[in-house]
Amino acid sequence: MAQTTIQRALISVSDKTGLVPFAQALVKRGIEIISTGGTARLLSEAGINVTPISAVTGFPEILDGRVKTLHPRIHSGLLAVRDNESHLAQLKEHGIQAIDLVVVNLYPFAQTIAKQDVTFEEAIENIDIGGPSMVRAAAKNHAYVTVVVDHEDYEEIIRQLDANGGITEQTRRRLAAKAFRHTAAYDALIAEYLSNQVDERTPEKLTITFEKVQDLRYGENPHQQAAFYRQPLAESGIAQAEQLHGKALSYNNINDADAALGLVKEFERPAVVAVKHTNPCGVGIGEDIAQAYQKAYEADPVSIFGGIVAANRPIDEQTARQMAETFLEIVLAPDFTSQALEILTQKKNLRLLKVGRATQINRVPFRYQSVAGGLLVQEDDVQDVSRQEIKVVTERAPSEAEWEQLLFAWKVVKHVKSNAIVLAKDRQTIGIGAGQMNRVGAARIAIEQAGDKAQGAVMASDAFFPMKDTVEEAAKAGITAIIQPGGSIRDEESIQEANKHGIAMVFTGMRHFKH
Structure with a gap:
């Protein structure tokens, strides 16, 4: 591939940012502009000479604009291999002119479905068909065609036309990659929307897309490159x-x-x-x-x-x-x-x-965690239990003051890396043991941190006690109440140990591992 010149451009955009000055710059450099619908009207109103798409295809825009660029005279002009004699002969035979520059961005599907009152019919109508077809055709044939899907690239196109008289191979390839990312992201949003409509929560193919927020100073360590992306509709x-x-x-x-x-x-x-x-x-x-x-x-x-x-x-x-x-x-x-x-x-x-x-609002419904060569997907841990669902398993039930602290500690412990223990008192954490290989080790860390404050405090555990040793440590520290999921085959040992020391213990029936 070598540098290509531009004689003919097809422009059809939903996002018209910077479009008029860009088109004026193209016309000034002798480039013919073909355009459609609202884009053509805008350019004409700005005094720019535009060839309507119907004049190229010999066919009017029909079906409320659903069909206008899906025509052999357009796609042959985009896909012809310019140094293939057979292709050139076929273009000449059918009176088709090549298109050298495609400037297209797509119907605003993301903006449409983000509206609170959007209907399903409105969402479907904002699925672009002709736009992605033109973008993909131009990007496939980027050896000869330049494709632009982002107004941020307008300036570079004009700069290269002035500096080189055409667009370099490296730039065309870069823009082609960007174009396929553009259509891939667009299709991913549509797939996600339609999957949600039929409640396909874990489909056979996961197609998600993220948009870049910023490059980061570094990753987990300064020698690691990193960037930050967000989901478009979050x-x-x-x-x-x-x-x-x-x-x-x-x-x-x-x-x-x-x-x-x-x-x-x-x-x-x-x-x-x-x-x-x-x-x-x-x-x-x-x-x-x-x-x-x-x-x-x-x-x-x-x-x-x-x-x-x-x-x-x-x-x-x-x-x-x-x-x-x-x-x-x-x-x-x-x-x-x-x-x-x-x-x-x-x-x-x-x-x-x-x-x-x-x-104040709910978390994202799913969390994504990368592993080597794959992706783990799970629902966010947003479920909780009410006091009415929690079972008192000891002879002594918690006091009202203890209940308040237990529910507070339970909310905190689900956000601590397993194995996790949280001590709380007076609506405040006083000791946290996180990420330990055994539960009693996490308890000892939390108790050591709390010191004398542990007297009269409550304890929360993200998972059940496999042995009574954690309750023993709690009793030594002066803990008066414990909240944990329960479910161990040795629950009775822990219950008896709690009764022995007058500790109130309750089971939630729900664990909160966090890795």
């Missing part, structure tokens, strides 16, 4: 957050921020979560967000240093002043008052992320 989450201040995010920053946001969503009352390496290190609930932050900070004032903090209420001046006393990497909140921003933006590297309603 309503809220860390991918939709607006960064108000601070240096660029890294891979670990986003992972930790997502973990913090996932946990703070659990609470209706003012809550603050501090996270380190995707595990919560301090969680607090207060009468207001300042008190909640103070509780989260006091839960583990050592681990919060350099941590990520998420709140489910806007950050006000008082809370901002408290936060400013500690080195934090990120603060996420629905919003920040002007006074809070004035205080926190004095820390030039502190990232401030405005997440809007993301702390």
Whole structure:
């Protein structure tokens, strides 16, 4: 392949950003423009000479515009191999002219189905057929045809026409790859929408698409390259957050921020979560967000240093002043008052992320985890149990005060890496044991962290106790109530041990492994 010249362009776009000046620049350089429908009208109104598609095909646009470019005179002009004598002879025989540049982007399917009141019929009508056909034909024949699906590439096309008189092979190949990504993403959205309509939750082929948010400073480590993508139709989450201040995010920053946001969503009352390496290190609930932050900070004032903090209420001046006393990497909140921003933006590297309603609505329905050569897909862990569903298995039932702390700790423990143990007291975590190879080890870590505060606290475990040893450790520390899933063949040993020490224990019947 070599550099190609452009004599004839076909333009048909839904997104008309920058189109008129681009088309004017093409005409100025002697390029003929063929166009369709609304694009042709816009260009004509701007004084640009346009050849209607019907003048090329000899056939009118029909079926309310559903059929206009699906014609041999268009696709032969796109797909002909220019150094194939037989192809050229056939073009000449049928009076078909080659098309050298295709500028097409597709019906706004994603924007259509994102509307709250969209009907199924409206969604179907916004599935583009002719556009993807032209894009794919041009991209296949990129040895001779330049395809543009993004207005960001207009400037480069004009620059190369002026510098080289044509478009380089490298650019055509790059644009062809981009074009196939464009149509692949488009088809993936349609497939996802239609699969959802018939409740195909785990189809035989998983076709998902993500759009790039930004390149990241680095991955888990500085020697690893990384980027951040989001699902086009996701309503809220860390991918939709607006960064108000601070240096660029890294891979670990986003992972930790997502973990913090996932946990703070659990609470209706003012809550603050501090996270380190995707595990919560301090969680607090207060009468207001300042008190909640103070509780989260006091839960583990050592681990919060350099941590990520998420709140489910806007950050006000008082809370901002408290936060400013500690080195934090990120603060996420629905919003920040002007006074809070004035205080926190004095820390030039502190990232401030405005997440809007993301702390109040449901999480994404599925989670994706890559493995070597594959992808694991599961529903997000959003299910919970009510107090009425929880079974008291010991002689003593929890007091009302213990019930409040047990339910609080249960919400937290599901967000801690397994094996997980959480100790709580006064609407505050006081000890967290995360990611241990055995449960009693996680309990000992949590108890050691809590120290004297463990007296009168409650314990939550993400999974059942395979032996009574965790209850023994809880009793030594002064724990008064335990919440756990139950289901071990040795449950009775744990129940008897709890009864022996007057500990109230309840079973949820639901575990919360987190790997």
